[in-house]
Amino acid sequence: xxxxxxxxxxxxxxxxxxxxxxxxxxxxxxxxxxxxxxxxxxxxxxxxxxxxxxxxxxxxxxxxxxxxxxxxxxxxxxxxxxxxxxxxxxxxxxxxxxxxxxxxxxxxxxxxxxxxxxxxxxxxxxxxxxxxxxxxxxxxxxxxxxxxxxxxxxxxxxxxxxxxxxxxxxxxxxxxxxxxxxxxxxxxxxxxxxxxxxxxxxxxxxxxxxxxxxxxxxxxxxxxxxxxxxxxxxxxxxxxxxxxxxxxxxxxxxxxxxxxxxxxxxx
Amino acid sequence: xxxxxxxxxxxxxxxxxxxxxxxxxxxxxxxxxxxxxxxxxxxxxxxxxxxxxxxxxxxxxxxxxxxxxxxxxxxxxxxxxxxxxxxxxxxxxxxxxxxxxxxxxxxxxxxxxxxxxxxxxxxxxxxxxxxxxxxxxxxxxxxxxxxxxxxxxxxxxxxxxxxxxxxxxxxxxxxxxxxxxxxxxxxxxxxxxxxxxxxxxxxxxxxxxxxxxxxxxxxxxxxxxxxxxxxxxx
Amino acid sequence: xxxxxxxxxxxxxxxxxxxxxxxxxxxxxxxxxxxxxxxxxxxxxxxxxxxxxxxxxxxxxxxxxxxxxxxxxxxxxxxxxxxxxxxxxxxxxxxxxxxxxxxxxxxxxxxxxxxxxxxxxxxxxxxxxxxxxxxxxxxxxxxxxxxxxxxxxxxxxxxxxxxxxxxxxxxxxxxxxxxxxxxxxxxxxxxxxxxxxxxxxxxxxxxxxxxxxxxxxxxxxxxxxxxxxxxxxx
Numbered sequence: 001x002x003x004x005x006x007x008x009x010x011x012x013x014x015x016x017x018x019x020x021x022x023x024x025x026x027x028x029x030x031x032x033x034x035x036x037x038x039x040x041x042x043x044x045x046x047x048x049x050x051x052x053x054x055x056x057x058x059x060x061x062x063x064x065x066x067x068x069x070x071x072x073x074x075x076x077x078x079x080x081x082x083x084x085x086x087x088x089x090x091x092x093x094x095x096x097x098x099x100x101x102x103x104x105x106x107x108x109x110x111x112x113x114x115x116x117x118x119x120x121x122x123x124x125x126x127x128x129x130x131x132x133x134x135x136x137x138x139x140x141x142x143x144x145x146x147x148x149x150x151x152x153x154x155x156x157x158x159x160x161x162x163x164x165x166x167x168x169x170x171x172x173x174x175x176x177x178x179x180x181x182x183x184x185x186x187x188x189x190x191x192x193x194x195x196x197x198x199x200x201x202x203x204x205x206x207x208x209x210x211x212x213x214x215x216x217x218x219x220x221x222x223x224x225x226x227x228x229x230x231x232x233x234x235x236x237x238x239x240x241x242x243x244x245x246x247x248x249x250x251x252x253x254x255x256x257x258x259x260x261x262x263x264x265x266x267x
Numbered sequence: 268x269x270x271x272x273x274x275x276x277x278x279x280x281x282x283x284x285x286x287x288x289x290x291x292x293x294x295x296x297x298x299x300x301x302x303x304x305x306x307x308x309x310x311x312x313x314x315x316x317x318x319x320x321x322x323x324x325x326x327x328x329x330x331x332x333x334x335x336x337x338x339x340x341x342x343x344x345x346x347x348x349x350x351x352x353x354x355x356x357x358x359x360x361x362x363x364x365x366x367x368x369x370x371x372x373x374x375x376x377x378x379x380x381x382x383x384x385x386x387x388x389x390x391x392x393x394x395x396x397x398x399x400x401x402x403x404x405x406x407x408x409x410x411x412x413x414x415x416x417x418x419x420x421x422x423x424x425x426x427x428x429x430x431x432x433x434x435x436x437x438x439x440x441x442x443x444x445x446x447x448x449x450x451x452x453x454x455x456x457x458x459x460x461x462x463x464x465x466x467x468x469x470x471x472x473x474x475x476x477x478x479x480x481x482x483x484x485x486x487x488x489x490x491x492x493x494x495x496x497x498x499x500x501x
Numbered sequence: 502x503x504x505x506x507x508x509x510x511x512x513x514x515x516x517x518x519x520x521x522x523x524x525x526x527x528x529x530x531x532x533x534x535x536x537x538x539x540x541x542x543x544x545x546x547x548x549x550x551x552x553x554x555x556x557x558x559x560x561x562x563x564x565x566x567x568x569x570x571x572x573x574x575x576x577x578x579x580x581x582x583x584x585x586x587x588x589x590x591x592x593x594x595x596x597x598x599x600x601x602x603x604x605x606x607x608x609x610x611x612x613x614x615x616x617x618x619x620x621x622x623x624x625x626x627x628x629x630x631x632x633x634x635x636x637x638x639x640x641x642x643x644x645x646x647x648x649x650x651x652x653x654x655x656x657x658x659x660x661x662x663x664x665x666x667x668x669x670x671x672x673x674x675x676x677x678x679x680x681x682x683x684x685x686x687x688x689x690x691x692x693x694x695x696x697x698x699x700x701x702x703x704x705x706x707x708x709x710x711x712x713x714x715x716x717x718x719x720x721x722x723x724x725x726x727x728x729x730x731x732x733x734x735x
Binding site for chain 1 (some may be wrong): 599
């Protein structure tokens with residue numbers, strides 16, 4: 001029996017491979033959009049680079065970068081990103097593309113946000129109606145954006161009652177929770193379109209420029225963590241800001257709806 | 268310094284949790300024969316046997332062996348310990364521990380399987396044997412190292428007459444072949460059938476001792492004569 | 502309402518179509534868990550047996566410690582391993598974070614106390630059964646441990662399978678230290694978490710059924726192998 005086990009283990013391990021690769025921490029919203037499935041194979045073909053994605057919230061992505069556990073991060077929270085660069089963890093911040101946040105809620109729309117003049121009105125309506133609202137609550141980019149919207153509407157999250165529920169999980173899990181509670185939630189458009197468990201929920205508000213969601217690429221500074229593959233990160237940045245990436249990003253759509261707008265500038 | 272007799276006990280004392288279980292007592296075993304340790308329950312028979320075998324820590328006195336090699340004495344417990352292995356593997360076990368060559372081990376196992384009448388069950392799980400078979404197996408396993416002395420703690424206590432007789436036969440042959448037997452029992456009949464010497468234990472001490480015939484015919488103490496008559500002795 | 506049948510159907514198709522990604526993920530799950538299981542067993546089984554056989558001053562403390570470690574949430578262990586293996590952590594130079602090796606390390610830490618605790622329990626019972634005999638045969642400590650492991654192997658297998666079950670179904674720790682990287686550290690449990698996050702419950706359930714299937718197959722395979730073993734008859 002022992003011999004059998006040894007053979008089994010040997011067979012299992014036989015197919016381990018390793019290639020030149022780098023690690024990129026990305027947000028769940030980026031991964032859930034499905035864009036990675038388009039970009040990664042193209043990156044592999046064009047510049048022969050295996051990009052290993054660590055899918056986490058923006059907060060954790062920046063933490064991983066600060067610890068030097070990834071070579072670069074691709075996130076969407078401008079303030080936190082700038083703080084990351086200022087603290088010396090990242091060499092610089094390069095904008096790549098944006099998509100937008102949308103407000104999802106019960107089809108019946110009890111707070112009446114469908115047709116609101118702007119996102120401030122929409123947020124105010126939800127708070128006034130005390131309609132159930134699910135927050136990511138995980139310090140992710142989406143969570144930060146949501147908090148910024150409450151603040152812009154002049155509302156304090158601490159004053160929200162029981163209807164405001166912070167779940168502390170990723171976009172997909174939070175959407176599942178909203179579906180279960182029949183609640184409002186702010187999500188990025190891509191995650192929403194790719195989400196498979198929409199029952200009873202629908203897209204109720206979108207389009208306000210305040211909901212634009214800018215993604216930026218930040219290589220981790222090799223001065224602090226010398227083992228970081230800054231060379232590969234720079235290679236990837238060059239590709240991400242190039243013409244091929246632009247075409248793939250602008251051309252990516254779900255159900256005929258384009259999701260991202262490429263907006264990297266060449267300096 | 269080795270003892271003149273196979274085994275000498277000098278002021279041996281066993282205490283547990285402040286209570287004296289045994290001793291202090293002196294005892295020497297002669298070279299040959301069968302010594303039966305008699306006594307009521309709790310008189311210290313088991314403790315005495317275990318102390319002589321060296322598996323009970325003593326708190327005082329000294330036990331001296333003529334033969335220092337611990338493989339030269341063996342022990343059979345009241346409820347036999349059988350390994351979760353086949354009958355043959357149980358028999359081989361004590362020899363394997365001593366790294367005895369395989370051929371020699373197999374020959375000894377085959378010999379003892381025949382001797383205890385379990386040849387047909389050599390590949391049976393020992394845990395499936397009957398009580399009598401288990402005790403025979405335990406005795407054979409104890410004897411397979413050819414010990415000079417074999418200690419037995421009431422080996423027939425839970426057995427029927429048929430199994431008891433089989434075991435007594437084996438023990439008789441063993442004694443005749445020159446192995447020293449020291450056996451605790453409270454079966455008076457068994458004592459009469461097997462004993463050369465008798466050690467009568469009471470309250471952790473040797474109360475009376477001597478040649479079997481003499482002791483049984485003319486007990487010197489009230490307690491022993493009461494015990495021989497079948498009265499309760501405390 | 503999500504239909505469990507959808508999940509079963511999806512699982513069925515995934516399996517019979519030999520879905521390449523499913524195979525890759527399943528094999529990685531097995532590879533990581535079996536490696537962790539072997540390493541953990543090599544530590545835990547002798548440790549559990551040693552704790553059963555040997556009395557020493559801090560034995561009770563060691564046993565309590567193992568039982569306490571058994572209750573530690575895997576996520577906490579994952580976090581500790583993450584901190585240790587992080588580039589800025591004490592073992593950062595080994596460059597092990599987000600590799601299958603890191604997942605194996607975390608799983609070893611999670612299941613070693615489980616296996617050790619169950620093994621200790623089983624070995625303690627067997628030791629109580631064998632104690633007198635093994636002491637009487639004047640065995641060395643090493644011989645005692647080997648004998649107990651050999652004769653208690655059925656119970657030890659149960660202990661190992663408990664560890665396997667815990668490891669193959671674990672998600673919190675390996676998500677943290679493995680990172681759920683596609684083609685590198687994605688295993689069944691982390692893939693299930695991912696698909697659940699995407700709201701693709703049918704695929705998540707399908708992977709769940711595959712996981713259950715693997716656990717059952719491995720259990721059956723190991724039990725069958727141990728039963729067909731020549732000596733495994735009790």
